[in-house]
Amino acid sequence: MKYTDMSAAELQAELRAVDAAYSEFKAKGLKLDMSRGRPAANQLDLSNDLLNILQPEDIKIQAGLDARNYALPDGLPECRALFAQLFEVPADQVIAGGNSSLKMMFDIISSGMTHGYGFGPWGAVPGGIKFLCPSPGYDRHFAVTEYFGVQNIAVPMTAEGPDMAEVRRLCENDPSVKGIWCVPKYSNPQGITYSKATVEALAAMKPAAPDFKIMWDNAYVVHELTDTPDELHNIFDAARAAGTEDRVVSFASTSKITFAGAGVAAVAASPEMIKLIKKRLVIESIGPDKVNQLRHVRLLPDVAAVKNKMKRQADIIAPKFKLVLETLERELGNLGILSWTNPKGGYFISVDTMPGCADRVVALCAEAGAVLTGAGATYPYGKDPNDSNIRIAPTVPPIDELKIAAELFVVAVKKASLEKLMGS
Amino acid sequence: MKYTDMSAAELQAELRAVDAAYSEFKAKGLKLDMSRGRPAANQLDLSNDLLNILQPEDIKIQAGLDARNYALPDGLPECRALFAQLFEVPADQVIAGGNSSLKMMFDIISSGMTHGYGFGPWGAVPGGIKFLCPSPGYDRHFAVTEYFGVQNIAVPMTAEGPDMAEVRRLCENDPSVKGIWCVPKYSNPQGITYSKATVEALAAMKPAAPDFKIMWDNAYVVHELTDTPDELHNIFDAARAAGTEDRVVSFASTSKITFAGAGVAAVAASPEMIKLIKKRLVIESIGPDKVNQLRHVRLLPDVAAVKNKMKRQADIIAPKFKLVLETLERELGNLGILSWTNPKGGYFISVDTMPGCADRVVALCAEAGAVLTGAGATYPYGKDPNDSNIRIAPTVPPIDELKIAAELFVVAVKKASLEKLMGS
16 A cells, blocks of 8 residues: 555554564664665675786787886787777777776866867856756766866756756856766666667767766666676767767777776767867876776687676675565555566666655664664765665675675665654 | 097098998998997897796695785785885885886875875966986986976986975075986996985975875896995985975886886885875786786795896806996097096986087987987986086996997997087
8 A cells, every 4th residue: 555545544553563663673773885886795706806817928928018117108908909999999099097986087077177188178158067867877977077167067967878858058148168978878876777769969069168068977888687688879970960079079998898996988089078188188197007908808708708807796796685675665665655676787776755855864763773874875965856866786795695785775765754754 | 649639630630530340330331239238148148048937836825815816915025025124114014016117106196186195286386397317317207297397497406316405495485396206226328326425415305295296216226336336325214304205205126127018117105195096906907917926936046046047147248338337438538528427326327518518419329220318318408508417327238249330339329429529
């Protein structure tokens, strides 16, 4: 029976039962973390061969260079070639870097602020600049532009990606709108893959800013949970067709393929943008860690090897997603108080509570020992206008702990919803 | 006999002999690189244990964390502790990062431009800002500030470090002078270690800018060539005594201790500055490559291990320095056309030709197949006002090739000097 169809007495009785259940969870003294999209230890174990995959005789690389020494600011050619396959672009449009794609994104924004991309520094624009933030989205993206004083503007997400009518409305008449953050495949947190129409619209639209950038964070490019992957249209193809290739800067990393903190990140862009990025790169550093890049191409010589590795990770994490989703369906399927996504890849389940309940749910879970991502984190400035979106990251806890956490979450959602409905 | 004491006929005869010798070198078809301060392959070999020093059971670190996963934006505690010993500061004043200390310096300048250090963004200073560049100095330092449009101002070097009277004169009345680049031990390229008086003067001086920063690149902190190392006074002690602790940002890395391109870099600063740096750090990245940091603390558990590793490197490179210096002494000692440094550590020999000859010497060497650092590179904007300083990096070539290169260099110096003296 839907909570909204219950009488006051029925709600009262339900709350008593839920309160009792919640007290039991609190008594357990749980300590669970579902706050961030981190791989579990046994996922990392799948790449332990990285630890000693190189022998001294392996350190000579293409062109007679030594992977251990300085040089090659744009990365190991072998590694750029691997990422080129993932990005589906030529290798000379790829730069392989350090362990963090976020750092590469930060650098692109930072460089925009101080130097710009052919049309003056963004930091010198009178009144400041703006960035579009499809929401719910990835809090760390929004934090980067916020750090630089950029005005983050929330754009609603649809089942096909950002609401393109709204994107166009915002950027086509305002030259201070300099870009948009996108996680185009299995978006963080909803697991939405942008449709071909959305990809083509992003490439074809006519922003007022000639230096508009699409920050295309393809973080989950091979991060499948099923055997029927979503297909993401190649945005570089769309942009080349539309004559807007310099608009796209794409990112990926092996963080959730091998070791989260010790992988390799890469950026792909048009030949012209790569030239601009390299201008900064050669000033910034004498080169990335090519030994770690070499480890990676030995472990993962091609995309087939990458996909195989991801298949084995899915064997570990798909059951965790299934457990959470089944618990939500079983316990809340008929109550009308929560909706959720059923992602085919990525790292998150996104749920929406009744308006005004998300913050309370997160607080209730925390009080009982289960840390979730802060409510609102998926919106610019941490402010979800409806206070309803919560991001669940089910990968870290072992499945027995996750079971408890999911059940606690259900009880917290019930309790917060009942409190809301009863006006307390 | 000094060239300057020679008659026109004597000079003529000498030039004929030198030309003949030079032609012989050209005929050899050499291909040597002494342009950059890179370790030789057999120096890198000394750290090959890094390649497989970690086993899967080693990846748990302090605080129950997993080195392979995300977390710890300021680095592995064990690695910060190691650098704390090198910097001679408490570990909570150290951040351990990626493979490049240059990148950390770049970030400090970049952050100064966009956010500043408590007194507004440097990029917003009307008329721009200035940085002091003790010269000859490290070209990559000067390139960073140049990249950000900062006006680089050359300051003469003395045997005790930068000319402090000039440093004071430049910064004490001009609030747009925001900092100074320093390589305080075995400076690049001269191998000069700043005296205690210089270190204390840098700490005690009163720049007009309250947010003046000393970029203290302690790149050669343990890079000894002799058994009687120079002692560098601890600038943090001096600054604490002078109440100017926030002025100092110090850098070091294992690039020339282990693998040049796959080491670990670190920054040390006052508690207040570390707080400011971390504000950026947590936005920029989810954390450095802690697996590589763990490799390093396993290979180098303490400073004694670091010094032992450096001793073995000195066994390889000290003879190279000796060979070059002996060749210069033997061939040019009495000619009055070249002066040079005799460094006790670091990676370079710095020479000064007669005014107006450096560019020609470098060109003559290049024409005969030996690449040196471009003449002038050690000065801001690549412009040596005397056209006399040349940086020699003797570490890369094997000793037999180095012998040929040193002899070619001698011939090139003679030829350029003779041409100059004869007014051609």
